[in-house]
Amino acid sequence: MTNKDLANLIFPNITKTVEDYEKEYPERNLKEGACVTRFAPSPTGYMHLGGFFQALIDFTIANNTDGVFYLRNEDTDQKREVEKAVELITSTLNHYNIVPDEYEYNGETKGNYGPYIQSERKEIYHAFIKHLIEIGRAYPCFCTKDEIDEMRHTQEERKMRPGYYGRYARCNTLSVEEAINKIKNKEPYVIRFRSNGNFENKIIFNDLVKGRLHLNENDIDDVIMKSDNLLPTYHFAHVVDDHLMHTTHVIRGDEWLSSVPLHLQLFHELGFKAPKYAHIAPIMKNDDGNKRKLSKRKDPEAAVSYYHEEGIPADAVVEYLLNIANSTFEPWRRANPNKPVEEFDLQLNKMSVSGAVFDMVKLLDVSKNVISKYTAEKIYEETLKWAEKYNQEFAKLLKENKDYSIKVLNIERGKAKPRKDIAKWSDVENTIEYMYNDIFENMNDYEFQKINDEAEIKDILNSYIEKHFNISDDKETWFNKMKDLAEEKGYAREVKEYKANPEAYKGHVGDISTVIRVALTTRHNTPDLYEIMQVLGKEEVEKRIQDFIG
Ligand code: GLU
Numbered sequence: 001m002t003n004k005d006l007a008n009l010i011f012p013n014i015t016k017t018v019e020d021y022e023k024e025y026p027e028r029n030l031k032e033g034a035c036v037t038r039f040a041p042s043p044t045g046y047m048h049l050g051g052f053f054q055a056l057i058d059f060t061i062a063n064n065t066d067g068v069f070y071l072r073n074e075d076t077d078q079k080r081e082v083e084k085a086v087e088l089i090t091s092t093l094n095h096y097n098i099v100p101d102e103y104e105y106n107g108e109t110k111g112n113y114g115p116y117i118q119s120e121r122k123e124i125y126h127a128f129i130k131h132l133i134e135i136g137r138a139y140p141c142f143c144t145k146d147e148i149d150e151m152r153h154t155q156e157e158r159k160m161r162p163g164y165y166g167r168y169a170r171c172n173t174l175s176v177e178e179a180i181n182k183i184k185n186k187e188p189y190v191i192r193f194r195s196n197g198n199f200e201n202k203i204i205f206n207d208l209v210k211g212r213l214h215l216n217e218n219d220i221d222d223v224i225m226k227s228d229n230l231l232p233t234y235h236f237a238h239v240v241d242d243h244l245m246h247t248t249h250v251i252r253g254d255e256w257l258s259s260v261p262l263h264l265q266l267f268h269e270l271g272f273k274a275p276k277y278a279h280i281a282p283i284m285k286n287d288d289g290n291k292r293k294l295s296k297r298k299d300p301e302a303a304v305s306y307y308h309e310e311g312i313p314a315d316a317v318v319e320y321l322l323n324i325a326n327s328t329f330e331p332w333r334r335a336n337p338n339k340p341v342e343e344f345d346l347q348l349n350k351m352s353v354s355g356a357v358f359d360m361v362k363l364l365d366v367s368k369n370v371i372s373k374y375t376a377e378k379i380y381e382e383t384l385k386w387a388e389k390y391n392q393e394f395a396k397l398l399k400e401n402k403d404y405s406i407k408v409l410n411i412e413r414g415k416a417k418p419r420k421d422i423a424k425w426s427d428v429e430n431t432i433e434y435m436y437n438d439i440f441e442n443m444n445d446y447e448f449q450k451i452n453d454e455a456e457i458k459d460i461l462n463s464y465i466e467k468h469f470n471i472s473d474d475k476e477t478w479f480n481k482m483k484d485l486a487e488e489k490g491y492a493r494e495v496k497e498y499k500a501n502p503e504a505y506k507g508h509v510g511d512i513s514t515v516i517r518v519a520l521t522t523r524h525n526t527p528d529l530y531e532i533m534q535v536l537g538k539e540e541v542e543k544r545i546q547d548f549i550g
Contacts, residue, residue: 001176007133009183010140010191014126018270021124025113025244034067036248039093039100040238042074043085047092047304048296049358050253050283056321057280058251059098060346067248070102072241073117076231086117092304096314113245118237125232128240128270129191129225137269138224140189141171142182161199163220164192172221191225193236197265205260208249208278208348218261235262243272251348254279278348281355283324294358301360311386311425315341316367322346323366324356338373364423372418376410379422383409386425394429397436407535408435412527419527434521435532437540447524450511458549460489460515465545471538475530486512519548 028036037058041051062069071093075082090105102111104120115121132138141164143151148164155162171179172194183189197217205213224236232240242250256263257279267274282293294302301307307317322329322341332344371379380398387395398405409432412419421431433439451457468481483493486509492498498508517529520541526532533541 001180003136003176004134006140006176006179007130009180010133011126011130014123014130016123016127018128018131021127021244025246028068028113028246030068031066033065034248035061035065036068036070036246037062037251038070038072038242038245038247040072040074040241040252041089042077043082043089045085045088046296047088049294049302049304050280052092052096052304053283053321053325053356054251054253054280055093055098056096056318057278057325057346057348057351058249059100060322060342060344061249061251061348062101063342064345068101069098070111070113070245071100071104071116072245073104074234074237075117075119076226076229076234076237082119095308096318098318118241119231121237121241122231124244125225125237125240126230129232129236132193132224132269133191135269137194138191139171139174139194139221140179140183141192141221141223142174142179142187142189143171165195165199165219165221169221188227190223190227192221193224193262193266193269195219195221195262195265197261203261203264205264205277207257207260208251208276209281209351210254210257210279210353211349213257215258215261218265220262222262224266235259236266239263239266239270239272242275243267243270247275249278249348250275251278251280254281278351281352284355284357286357286359291355291357293355301358309390311383311390311427312363312367312423313370313382313425316363316370319370320363320366323362324352324358326350367423368420371422372413372420376406376413379409379428380406383425383428387429390426391429397439401436404435404535405432408432411531411535421527434523434526435535440522440544443522446518446522448518449514449524450507451515457515457519460485460512461519461545461549463488464516465542469541471533471541478530478533482513482516483509516545520544 030036039051039055039058041047041055059069061067071089073082073086073089075086086105090103093099100110102113102116104110104114104116109116129138143164147170151164151168152162154160155168169192171192174182195218197219199216199219201217202214203217205215207213222235223233225232231237238250241247260277260279264274284291285294285299296302307314318341319333322344323333326344326346328347328350329344336343374382380402384395384398387398409428422428434443448457451460464485468485470477470481473481487493489512490506491512492501492505492508495508495510498505513529514524517526517532518524520529520532520536536544
């Protein structure tokens, strides 16, 4: 009896060989230097920002090199609910414009290297496992869960390294006959890789993010095929897939770094060239001065869905993530304020080894900048889209007042220095609500500042509306009248004058305009008052001021 007999007994129906598959998945015809990357999530129904970050890096690297970026669903752990999870991944990537060149979704496949769903690749894996059994580099293991637990326990007691290796790898030494008999007796088994490594040896490995590393050689006979669904484990599946799909760069979370020695052995034993690896550290967060991982449990912003819910535009999230991916992004952006992010040349070796730090304040800042470049129409559309999902009442208001709303959103926009007070669509309502008469009528929290004596306020408003207000004034005339009013009431025409001689005045023109601003909006901090008055119109300005005086 030979290994071949054992392999045939385990996989009687697998007739295709490794060579057959090599022919089915030929070399990709790409230009020199093109990178083939993939995003390979396990569909869990939750999208962590860290996973999304990896997808963005994958996408950008492929894009920068005219390569290929594909999506592979790693669903070999079938206990989880898959369908909705795949939908979440796909819709998220689409929302952020990170569209894979190859994927499989809803029965539709794009690309020649599929299936792109691991559970549909079972036969392929079996052919490669069969091959490893034939050449003596894989074997069935009949140890029960209890036996494995017991072994672990013994290793712990003896302060030994845990794992199925050396003399702990009991089934490694079973003869082919013994193994065949056990299988014929229907004893359940998994398939393990037969490692010939020595833990005392060091291997040198060049990671594209972490640099040159010295790692211990693998000597553990890891499970490569599970007993329940006969699907491979991640270790084995990724080796076969990344080989057949001709991935050039495996960009993944650094929790896999310790498995690299095993993976390199698997590539070697299968006769494949290993891809380049880039292990990305998790995204970190400052928590009371301590750096820690962004956590699904503790941080709502760890979920990509959070950004949709808050209405942070997709471009802003992408822009910010590239910012923390490479410190060279910021100077690049400064030099190229209007270039699309796709043109940024991302470098893996410039990524943080210990983990990029995520900072919400900075993200919102980036977002304010991104939004400041949008047109009022775009802001209207995006806000409406967001509001229809998360703030229906506001959506209704926007829809009923489309043209007016665009005018409102256009205040201080499309200029050299556009307004930057909106960081997310959920901010919009608060920044413009006073412009709607129905809402304004119910607002009564007036934020008067320096001038807050009621009689004084009413006197200023009265004079303004009677003597100075004219909706047809241009901005300069309008402002000069504000100065006239200031002077009339004992305030300096210019801030400068006031500062030079504060005793001589009650205040300055800014204090006067603040009174008018607050009377018209309730707020002391708003965009350009002249523009606000133009959009409100003559009647509404007069009404608001008169109502206030009354
Ligand atoms: N399915 C693996 C995970 O979710 C993918 C790792 C990889 O990209 O190779 O962590």
